[in-house]
């Protein structure tokens with residue numbers, strides 16, 4: 281085995297000793313990035329390991345990630361297959377999940393397509409959707425704050441459903457659909473993601489594949505219904521501008537290969553913005569509860585700049601403190617702590633070491649965000665590192681920086697995240713709106729009066745969110761409470777009126 285291992289595993293790099301087949305998977309806790317990060321402190325910015333029969337190279341140094349994943353993107357931009365998804369790489373015609381696709385023609389086509397949609401989503405093109413949904417959320421939180429986690433994720437889902445199909449009503453299904461895919465693809469999901477041979481058992485002996493076939497069928501049918509529904513409305517002239525309408529208007533000129541590809545591409549684009557926005561928002565709330573001096577600073581800034589109204593995207597340049605708190609939330613509790621793995625397409629040599637074709641490369645964001653030279657006192661929440669000269673990460677002008685765009689959290693090279701602007705915009709309006717409306721606090725035990733602690737732990741999916749926790753949303757004043765109500769009632773009436781007018785105009789044509 282030792283001889284085989286020497287010939288086939290990345291050599292010239294340090295790394296923990298190996299055990300045949302399962303390698304190191306038995307060592308890993310559920311939040312396995314913590315163990316990977318611990319090894320990076322021991323073995324350095326690039327090390328090798330072997331898990332579930334595959335070679336892994338773990339990178340925790342940004343300059344090494346840049347050398348390999350950006351400068352050598354030509355060979356470092358494939359994706360490993362997700363064992364418990366059917367054709368996750370779309371090498372055999374599934375065409376479903378853009379972020380998981382191999383570096384193939386389908387990926388080239390869909391990436392270009394998604395890029396054109398997401399870059400068009402500039403502040404003007406969102407048409408106030410984000411602000412509208414924040415008003416709805418604040419109103420709901422006044423009466424049902426116990427279920428804040430659901431409402432926040434549902435808010436993010438509503439924004440995505442409106443952008444994609446101009447219809448926020450099916451946001452709960454989209455959220456469920458997102459959760460289904462996320463758990464299916466994550467290492468802590470079905471056992472077949474770790475004990476991969478089980479996946480190849482015949483169907484009658486294979487509950488994992490059977491349940492995946494059902495999940496996938498439901499998801500595809502849901503996305504297809506959305507596209508068909510949009511087409512019906514569009515044919516009747518009743519579909520307002522949205523991504524589905526753009527797709528339908530292009531018809532045969534669309535770069536996508538008809539509705540089989542179109543329904544997945546649209547569905548996936550809506551789905552990917554649910555937990556990526558909903559998760560960090562909940563972490564931001566924890567940061568504000570645990571660092572109330574920063575909550576007060578955000579509120580002072582918002583009150584000064586927005587003069588009594590919730591922030592909009594137009595206030596972006598004037599809210600550096602809010603942006604610093606959001607950015608520090610990403611650094612403190614990386615939303616995708618392991619990064620998304622890349623797969624190497626050809627043998628390569630780096631710094632005297634050999635990395636064989638097929639190696640999975642993990643850009644370990646959790647560890648990168650704990651680089652003490654770049655981020656002094658990394659375990660603690662310090663938004664001032666983005667705002668005050670003297671910190672290594674301070675950058676001006678403050679009308680532009682801090683920005684989360686370009687952070688290593690969004691990945692590397694030609695596979696880097698396409699939703700960076702959308703995420704930034706969504707979080708400024710959402711976190712800003714929450715600060716405008718509420719003082720956020722620990723919940724206390726009604727009997728003892730003791731604070732109910734919030735766990736620092738997160739879920740272990742690829743995209744994380746805090747474990748369920750309790751908190752209090754206290755309206756900042758009676759007047760603010762009344763404004764939250766009137767803002768929503770006005771916005772809702774305006775939306776209803778605009779939709780009616782659009783339908784009336786459509787029927788008169």
Ligand code: HEM
Pocket residue numbers: 378379380381391394549552553554556557560615616619620621622689690691692693694695696697698699700702703
């Ligand atoms: C907290 C927010 C988000 C984070 C941290 C994040 C992170 C990531 C990461 C790490 C990747 C893989 C990059 C790589 O392979 O190196 C990725 C890919 C991607 N992201 Fe995001 N993302 C976020 C939000 C979004 C949103 C809101 C959208 C769209 C609405 C989006 C769309 C995509 C797409 C389409 C890809 C696939 C790119 C490709 O494979 O070529 N992301 N994202």
